Amino acid sequence: MAIDTPSSTSTTTSTAPERVPLDNPRLSTRDKLVLFVLCAAQFMVALDFSVLNVALPDLGADLGMTRSALQWAVTAFALPSGGFLLLFGRIGDLYGRRKLFLTGLTLFGAASLLSALAWDPASFLAGRALQGLGAAAIVPTGMSLLTTTFPEGPARDRALGISGTLLSLGFTVGMVAGGVLTDALSWRSTMGLLALFAVIVLPLAPGLLQESRTPDRPRLDVPGAVTVTGGLLSLIYALSTAADRGFAGADVVVALVAGVVLLPAFAVVESRAQAPLVSLPMLRRRTVAWGNLGGLVTFSMMSTVIFVLTLYLQEILHLSAFETGLVFGVQGVLSALAGSLAAKVIGRFGARRTLVASLAGQGTLIAALLALNTHTWSVWLATAAVSLASMCHLGAIISYGLTVTSGVPDEEQGLATGLVTSTQQVGITVGIPLLGVLATTSTNLLSGVHTVMALDALIVLAAAVLVGLGLRRPRRGSGAVEAEPLGAR
Incomplete structure (x- = not known):
C-alpha cells in the first residue's frame, strides 16, 4: 500500500491532526x-x-x-x-x-x-x-x-x-x-x-481534538454498508439471544442464516465496489488477518473466563458480591501493571512475538483453572490464575492492535481501527453465548466450569500456534512483516 506523504495526508490542519514527533516519545x-x-x-x-x-x-x-x-x-x-x-x-x-x-x-x-x-x-x-x-x-x-x-x-x-x-x-x-x-x-x-x-x-x-479525515471523498459504499451491518447485527443478535433461549428459536435460526449469507455477500460486494467500505487487499495483509484472529480469540475467551469464574466464586465457593469484586480488583491492578510494561516488551521483542507469547500465556493460565474445586483454597488459585492470565490478555490486546494498524496509511487508519474495534466488540459479545452457556446449563456447575475452562484454554493455545505461523516473516524480501500481504511467501 502507498506510503504516506505530506501532500497526501496532512496538507492542512483541517484534515490531519498535529503529530507527536517520532523521535520524541515524551508527551x-x-x-x-x-x-x-x-x-x-x-x-x-x-x-x-x-x-x-x-x-x-x-x-x-x-x-x-x-x-x-x-x-x-x-x-x-x-x-x-x-x-x-x-x-x-x-x-x-x-x-x-x-x-x-x-x-x-x-x-x-x-x-x-x-x-x-x-x-x-x-x-x-x-x-x-x-x-x-x-x-x-x-x-x-x-x-x-x-x-x-x-x-x-x-x-x-x-x-x-x-x-x-x-x-x-x-x-x-x-x-x-x-x-x-x-x-x-x-x-x-x-x-x-x-x-x-x-x-x-x-x-x-x-x-x-483536531479534525482528521481522508482528503478525497469517494462515494460511501452503500451495498457494502448494508451487507456488513446487517450481517453483524444478525450474528450478534443470534448469539446473544441463544445464550438465553438456546438455538432452537425461529428468530435465532433466521438471524444465523442471515448472518451466514450476508457476511460472505459483503466480501463479494467489496470485490466489485469502486470505493469499497473494506479494502480486500488490506484484509489480505498478514497483520490484519492474523492480528484480528488473535484479538478475536483473546477477547472472546477472556470475557468467558470472567463470566464463568463469577458464577463459580458466588455459587460454589459462596463468596459475596463484594468478595468477588475483590478478586477482580486484584486482576485489575495486575492488568494495569501489564499495561505499563507492555510497550517496553513490544519495543524489545516486537508486536508479533508479544502477541503469540501473550496468547500462549493466557491459554496456559486458563488451563490452570481446571484445578478449581469446592475447597476454599481454590479462591487463591482463581485469583492468581485469572490475574496472571489477564496480564497476558492485556499484552495480547495491545500487541494485536499494533500489529493490525502497523504500516497502514493515515487515510485508512479508520478502516484498520474499525476492524480492530469490531473484533473487540464481537469477541466480547460471542464468547459467553458460545462457551458460557455450557456452564449455565450444566446440571453440575463445577463440571460445567471445568468443561468451559478446558475448551477455552485449547482455543487460545491453538490460536497462539496459528497466529505464530501466520505472522512468520517471509524468507525473501527485507520489508517488515506488517507490510507483507497475506499471500506472500
Whole structure:
C-alpha cells in the first residue's frame, strides 16, 4: 500500500491532526490531554459492557422486566455497538473523525441519562440502543484519532499501551463498580456514572481534538454498508439471544442464516465496489488477518473466563458480591501493571512475538483453572490464575492492535481501527453465548466450569500456534512483516 506523504495526508490542519514527533516519545501537556480525552471515552464504553451485569436483578424488579427479557438489557447495547462499527469508522474517514467522535460522545451521554431515568422497559431499552449507537461512533473514530495523532514508533506504542490498559480495566472496574453502586444507591446509578463520564469528557474534546479525515471523498459504499451491518447485527443478535433461549428459536435460526449469507455477500460486494467500505487487499495483509484472529480469540475467551469464574466464586465457593469484586480488583491492578510494561516488551521483542507469547500465556493460565474445586483454597488459585492470565490478555490486546494498524496509511487508519474495534466488540459479545452457556446449563456447575475452562484454554493455545505461523516473516524480501500481504511467501 502507498506510503504516506505530506501532500497526501496532512496538507492542512483541517484534515490531519498535529503529530507527536517520532523521535520524541515524551508527551507534551497537550498530548497528554488529548490522550486523556480519547482514552477516557474508550474507558467509558468498556465500562458499559459490564457495569450493569450485577444490577440486572434489581433492574428487572424495578422496571417489571422478566428474567428472559433482562438479556435485552445487554443485547440492546451490543447489537448497534458491534453492528455499526465498520460503517461509522468509514464515515469518520470520509466526513471527519472528530465530528463523528463528538456526535457519538454527545449521543452516548444523553442515552445514558435516558437509561438512568427510564420509566418502563421500552424507554430503558431505547436508551441502551442509543448508547450502542454512540459507542459505535466513539470507538473507531477515537482509535483513528489516536493512531493519526501518534505516529508509528515509541509514541504510538505508549499511547496504545495506555489505551489498551484502560480498555481492559474498564471491563473489570465495571464489574466491581456495578456491585458497589447498586448496593449503595440503585441500578440507576450505574447508568448515571456513564453519563457523568460523558459530561466530564465532552467539554474538553472540542478544544483539544483536531479534525482528521481522508482528503478525497469517494462515494460511501452503500451495498457494502448494508451487507456488513446487517450481517453483524444478525450474528450478534443470534448469539446473544441463544445464550438465553438456546438455538432452537425461529428468530435465532433466521438471524444465523442471515448472518451466514450476508457476511460472505459483503466480501463479494467489496470485490466489485469502486470505493469499497473494506479494502480486500488490506484484509489480505498478514497483520490484519492474523492480528484480528488473535484479538478475536483473546477477547472472546477472556470475557468467558470472567463470566464463568463469577458464577463459580458466588455459587460454589459462596463468596459475596463484594468478595468477588475483590478478586477482580486484584486482576485489575495486575492488568494495569501489564499495561505499563507492555510497550517496553513490544519495543524489545516486537508486536508479533508479544502477541503469540501473550496468547500462549493466557491459554496456559486458563488451563490452570481446571484445578478449581469446592475447597476454599481454590479462591487463591482463581485469583492468581485469572490475574496472571489477564496480564497476558492485556499484552495480547495491545500487541494485536499494533500489529493490525502497523504500516497502514493515515487515510485508512479508520478502516484498520474499525476492524480492530469490531473484533473487540464481537469477541466480547460471542464468547459467553458460545462457551458460557455450557456452564449455565450444566446440571453440575463445577463440571460445567471445568468443561468451559478446558475448551477455552485449547482455543487460545491453538490460536497462539496459528497466529505464530501466520505472522512468520517471509524468507525473501527485507520489508517488515506488517507490510507483507497475506499471500506472500
